[in-house]
Amino acid sequence: MDFENIYIEEENNLATITINRPSKLNALNQRTIKELHVAFKELDEDPEIKVIIVTGSGEKAFVAGADISEFANFSVKEGRQLAAIGQEKLFDFVENLTTPVIAAINGFALGGGLELAMACHFRIANSNARMGLPEVSLGVIPGYGGTQRLPQLIGKGRAMEMIMTAGMIDADKAFAYGLVNHVVSPEELLPVCAKIGSRISNNSSVAIKYAIKAVNAGFRYDADGFSAEIDAFGTCFGTDDFKEGTSAFLDKRKADFPGS
Template sequence: MLFQNLLIDDKERIRYIIISRESKLNALNKATLAELHNAITDAFSSPAVGGIIITGAGQKAFVAGADIAEFVELDAGGGRMLAQQGQTTVFDLIENGNKPVIAAVNGFALGGGLELAMACHIRIASDNAKMGLPEVTLGLIPGYGGTQRLTSLVGKGKALEMILTADMITAAEAHQYGLVNHVVSQEELLTKAEEILNKMLLRAPLALAAAIKAVNAGTRNGVNGFETEVEEFGKCFGTADFKEGVSAFLAKRKADFKGN
């Protein structure tokens, strides 16, 4: 699969999806979002891929926002359609995926870039990262899930402060607020992301998918997360990986999970 705005690199069972528009600070335009949908869908469906690392090309930016030039001709209906399509085809797709997705945040993660990172299951930031949701400076609000995911991650008060002031925060502040899981040097960023993802890839793939689904259920209005947990817990007992995991535990050996 060939892309104009993405670079795809497989490293054993890890698939790198690298947003490559350095001259635009990796801004998300419609074409890039469409490519992200295709790349992520392919990774989730590929048996050879165990997990995904999303990052931006270069060291200046992860993604410095949406491509604002594409907003100029939109009216209220067009804006709603833009947000709905982006949320459904990319951001919700990532969050609800059946494989772990880690955002390796290098440099600026603003607007849609921070929303992309927040849709991922884990966020690792380099120490030069700057994050923020500056949409109100354009007369807009975050439209790719930013108001919801930021609130879930850092709490209502801090989310409102960040969104209403449009201020950027440092990587250290993001870690303090719970927005990112780890902060490392630029040189260590991808190594740390791989370290965490490789640890996950030693676990049972179907159990990883079930855990993602159960955790997400706890943030859904009208969904009982406890019931989802019970249902997914029960399903795990019907998998070959469960039998392998128990057998390996009792035999005091490493489990060899096959994802079935």
């Protein structure tokens, strides 16, 4: 697929996806969602890529929401389809990706932008970042998982306040709420993401895949997180990465994981 609204850079087992619609503050339209789906899928299938970072182009926005002009005249049926397809192709897809995804929030992360960041496995923001779910000010609610993931991350009461007021919080408050893991200067954002990504890439990609699955199971209504953990833990014993990791520990050397 030829990308119009994103570009990808790869270095040292890390891939950075940049959403590149600066004139629209990187707002998510259907084309961009489709491109992101393809990019995440291809990178997840690349054994050389151990960590994916997603960010926005420019200094103003990570993603400043969805492209409202695309759906302002949608019917009820079309609205439901918009949310269902978006969740399947991007937001749920990213959350369940087996390659770790870090959101590098470099400015406004509003509406669908915050929902994309929350679908990532964790978030790092620069000090200029602003986050919010303003959908109720447009007569609609978050439709890409925001009503579910925000309470999981910051608690029901705080999530209710953010959603009902349609207000924004700054990076420091997002850190205090547990919405982001770190707040850094704008210049440090991508280097810090790359540094953490490098630390992740030194570990077993197979074990990380199963850890992601087990953690996610604990937040699903139709799964038992503890059972998922037991199953994933046992499965790890049959992998080459487990053999290499335990052998390296006993031999007092650095592990060289084969990724299988």
